[in-house]
Amino acid sequence: MTGRxxxxxxxxxxxxxxxxxxQLVDAAKTPRNWLMYSGDYRxxxxxxxxxxxxxxxxxxxLKWVYQAKIVEKFETTxxxxxxxxxxxxxPSDVVALDAATGxxxxxxxxxxxxxxxxxxxxVNRGVxxxxxxxxxATVDAHVIALDRKTGRLLWDTEMIDYxxxxxxxHAPLVVKDKVLVxxxxxxxxxxxxxxxxxxxxxxRKWRFYTVAGPGEFGRETWAGDSWKTGxxxxxxxxxxxxxxxxxxxxxxNPGPDWNGDVxxxxxLFSCSVVALDADxxxRKWHFQFTPHDEHDWDxxxxxxLLDRPVRGQNRKVLVTANRNGFYYVLDRATGEFLHGRxxxxxxxxxxxxxxxxxxxxxxxxxxxxxxxxxxxxxxxTNWSSPSYSPITDLFYVTAREGGSLYxxxxxxxxxxxxxxxxFANNERVSxxxxxxxxxxDPSTGERKWEHKLRIPSIAGVLSTAGGLVFVGTxxxxxxxxxxxxxxxxxxxxxxxxxxxxxxxxxxxxEQRVAIAAGSGLFVFGLR
Amino acid sequence: xxLLLALLALGASAQTxxxxxxxxxxxxxxxxxxxxxxxxxxxCHGMDGASGRGSQLASSYRKHGSxxxxxxxxxADGVPGTEMSGHWIEEDEIWKIVLFVRQIEQNASGRGQxxxxxxxxxxxxxxxLFQHACGSCHSAASRxxxxxxxxxxxRSREHLRESIVEPDKVISRVFRAVxxxxxxxxxxxxxxxxxxxxxxHLLDVREQIRSFQRSALAEVVFPKESLMPSFAKSFSxxxxxxxxxxxxxxxx
Numbered sequence: 001m002t003g004r005x006x007x008x009x010x011x012x013x014x015x016x017x018x019x020x021x022x023q024l025v026d027a028a029k030t031p032r033n034w035l036m037y038s039g040d041y042r043x044x045x046x047x048x049x050x051x052x053x054x055x056x057x058x059x060x061x062l063k064w065v066y067q068a069k070i071v072e073k074f075e076t077t078x079x080x081x082x083x084x085x086x087x088x089x090x091p092s093d094v095v096a097l098d099a100a101t102g103x104x105x106x107x108x109x110x111x112x113x114x115x116x117x118x119x120x121x122x123v124n125r126g127v128x129x130x131x132x133x134x135x136x137a138t139v140d141a142h143v144i145a146l147d148r149k150t151g152r153l154l155w156d157t158e159m160i161d162y163x164x165x166x167x168x169x170h171a172p173l174v175v176k177d178k179v180l181v182x183x184x185x186x187x188x189x190x191x192x193x194x195x196x197x198x199x200x201x202x203x204r205k206w207r208f209y210t211v212a213g214p215g216e217f218g219r220e221t222w223a224g225d226s227w228k229t230g231x232x233x234x235x236x237x238x239x240x241x242x243x244x245x246x247x248x249x250x251x252x253n254p255g256p257d258w259n260g261d262v263x264x265x266x267x268l269f270s271c272s273v274v275a276l277d278a279d280x281x282x283r284k285w286h287f288q289f290t291p292h293d294e295h296d297w298d299x300x301x302x303x304x305l306l307d308r309p310v311r312g313q314n315r316k317v318l319v320t321a322n323r324n325g326f327y328y329v330l331d332r333a334t335g336e337f338l339h340g341r342x343x344x345x346x347x348x349x350x351x352x353x354x355x356x357x358x359x360x361x362x363x364x365x366x367x368x369x370x371x372x373x374x375x376x377x378x379x380x381t382n383w384s385s386p387s388y389s390p391i392t393d394l395f396y397v398t399a400r401e402g403g404s405l406y407x408x409x410x411x412x413x414x415x416x417x418x419x420x421x422x423f424a425n426n427e428r429v430s431x432x433x434x435x436x437x438x439x440x441d442p443s444t445g446e447r448k449w450e451h452k453l454r455i456p457s458i459a460g461v462l463s464t465a466g467g468l469v470f471v472g473t474x475x476x477x478x479x480x481x482x483x484x485x486x487x488x489x490x491x492x493x494x495x496x497x498x499x500x501x502x503x504x505x506x507x508x509x510e511q512r513v514a515i516a517a518g519s520g521l522f523v524f525g526l527r
Numbered sequence: 528x529x530l531l532l533a534l535l536a537l538g539a540s541a542q543t544x545x546x547x548x549x550x551x552x553x554x555x556x557x558x559x560x561x562x563x564x565x566x567x568x569x570x571c572h573g574m575d576g577a578s579g580r581g582s583q584l585a586s587s588y589r590k591h592g593s594x595x596x597x598x599x600x601x602x603a604d605g606v607p608g609t610e611m612s613g614h615w616i617e618e619d620e621i622w623k624i625v626l627f628v629r630q631i632e633q634n635a636s637g638r639g640q641x642x643x644x645x646x647x648x649x650x651x652x653x654x655x656l657f658q659h660a661c662g663s664c665h666s667a668a669s670r671x672x673x674x675x676x677x678x679x680x681x682r683s684r685e686h687l688r689e690s691i692v693e694p695d696k697v698i699s700r701v702f703r704a705v706x707x708x709x710x711x712x713x714x715x716x717x718x719x720x721x722x723x724x725x726x727x728h729l730l731d732v733r734e735q736i737r738s739f740q741r742s743a744l745a746e747v748v749f750p751k752e753s754l755m756p757s758f759a760k761s762f763s764x765x766x767x768x769x770x771x772x773x774x775x776x777x778x779x
Contacts, residue, residue, distance in 0.1 A: 407566065409566060410562075417617060418616070418617055423566070423567075453724065454722075454723065454724045473724065475723035475724060476723070477723070477724060477725075491724075491725065493723070
């Protein structure tokens, strides 16, 4: 082969094809790649790769580690496209790695203005991709587009002035010609929204406010001017149904967190899921899990889309395990409530009525002296991703058992300052906290098995077609469970808290599993 | 909001000032400081800064520094290795808490620092009793209990009396007792060093580090009782006063 031919062959080999919208829709059909935060538009975080199995997972071995020079929590879910991995580092950097070796290909380092206000760490959970472009939200409340071969900045659009407490922390969602992203800042009296930007130009195409303002549906659910500081942030990636052309997003707590007196009413669309037309941002329906929340139970969990029989009828459903302790099944075309039940101990509600609205137990609001309520302030689960395996037909979720003391305090709004109206504390109540990975029947929420964790985990779960469930723990373990039974098949101490969700990909034909722990990204495969 | 606790641990240490922007003459700031203190601090330090399980604030002695900047840092970041956690609150709120603590300090100035050595008991007899009954666990060289050489500067006499008579009432998380029994039947008692889902590590009563796989343990018990026995019966009331006089008169 001549030099020129050899070069041409090499170029052909390494040339990366553009990621098309059709590929995104069919992401689950190409399991060697991981094309979006939750794996596919249905947010099932399930890998179709079968090489790793309960029989061979004991031979799982470290393939490489990427050490990030960070002290902040490392929450990224990597994307992998044809042998190249894309991760984000806190606060808002993007790095491309060779997926076979972990060697860095390029890095986009973003300079940050002084003191962006982020409640819980200057974190970032990942990028989105389409064509030759990567998209990320930044903690200074911008959206950026990068060339995925060089990391070059292509456009940079400010969503809103970060100085009043807005930030961007979640991986965006690309739908057709738009990149969708919401704002965090639920502890700063922001007015939350979800935006769509033109992927070519960065121009904003629509905005949906998650706090209903004047002239909008739900305005009357906010007393007085409280809508102006109503929070309802968006900090976890939404889902998308291409047939219905609807995109589903969970929303955060109303502001202030623990004192609802200054915002009487249901506070739409806080602690809700909103179904929006992906082209226009128009609300098709909404469902509020926790009307007038006073416990900081954001509904920023993954909204998982499943197609399955419910009460003898095939339905397109949306399922989610909520921070308020209940598991929900909704019709995702209409928002109709189909089913709900607790998946952890909860003491705040007597139950759900026929429309899914909670029937409150008396005396469970925060008080100046502190009120002991279950679940705790971090919820029955938190932002950690659940997964669904079509092999076992089970929904897997990291559950948190325990209560908190909820304190009500004053709520004075000052722009860019914390606006919380109290606080919550776990340390002053009895130490009955524990965590678990739970497998639920997706139609009923009934528990099929659990794997107990000594400390509740904020890490997500990944299921694989080989019959495994991967999860990380607060005490630094990465582990593989049997997807059918929950038995502990393999674990390794990674030496740092796991605050991210696992993903899987293949490189050179071999399955890999990746997890961020401490300040390292760890990649495993069979030895 | 996500994990509040994580942030409590992180704290808000990025203070921009060396000194408190508020003065004790600022009644509004002081009132706000009192309110914040009653929210965040009272549980361990008591409203008077002298009646809780935490370090005594009704004193001008500060183990971790008494300058404004140092007190700010202690509140914001906490004290590693102790029960004092950091606080995730606004900078000016921390300054207002510091202000209220300064007032507690000022009000206490007539009462001297820490616990009073002159409230009864003979410190010389107390020192001998302490050496004999307490020294093996509570000296600078021992590991099973806190070194009490300077405890009088930061704890009230009442708190110390309670700790001698009812040691099980409040047990510091730093000194958590654990009792295990191995599958072979060996019983081991000591202080917990660390544990995770698969392992457990302790300092046994002979001060040896012992590490176990949980699968090798038939039983793990965290007793509600302190490793320390009560001295309510083994000391007379007069002897307890002697020991208190010794402890309260220690290093400052």
